[in-house]
Amino acid sequence: MDEERLATVRARIEAITDPDPTPAELALVLRLLRNFAARTPAAVDQVAATLEGGADLGVLRDQAHALKGSAGNIGASALAALCAAVEDQARAGKVADPAGTAGRIRTEAAGALRAVTALADEYEATAGERAGADQR
Numbered sequence: 001m002d003e004e005r006l007a008t009v010r011a012r013i014e015a016i017t018d019p020d021p022t023p024a025e026l027a028l029v030l031r032l033l034r035n036f037a038a039r040t041p042a043a044v045d046q047v048a049a050t051l052e053g054g055a056d057l058g059v060l061r062d063q064a065h066a067l068k069g070s071a072g073n074i075g076a077s078a079l080a081a082l083c084a085a086v087e088d089q090a091r092a093g094k095v096a097d098p099a100g101t102a103g104r105i106r107t108e109a110a111g112a113l114r115a116v117t118a119l120a121d122e123y124e125a126t127a128g129e130r131a132g133a134d135q136r
Contacts (some may be wrong), residue, residue, distance in 0.1 A: 047102070
């Protein structure tokens with residue numbers, strides 16, 4: 001596990017919740033984390049395929065923008081930065097090293113997904129512990 005990625009995602013999540021999240025906040029955070037984990041692989045595949053296939057730069061710009069937003073919302077700042085660079089390059093009309101960029105996005109997304117999954121598992125355990133304590 002990349003501790004820096006985990007710390008970055010954790011900091012973002014903690015910035016949008018109370019220091020001691022309520023059950024409702026825990027449920028929301030879990031949904032946010034699990035949705036990111038479920039949807040990101042397909043989004044990454046789309047961006048990478050568009051980069052590698054040389055498809056329409058407008059499509060690439062839109063795909064990179066969407067992935068940048070979801071990565072930024074969750075605290076995957078390195079992935080968001082890569083996507084922002086792709087978005088800017090697509091807007092300018094030329095993407096430098098498309099295949100290499102696709103590989104970097106895949107690698108960074110894989111690390112972000114590991115961090116998000118680990119944090120979701122941690123929050124799920126916390127929610128379970130609190131539910132068990134409430135039943136006592």
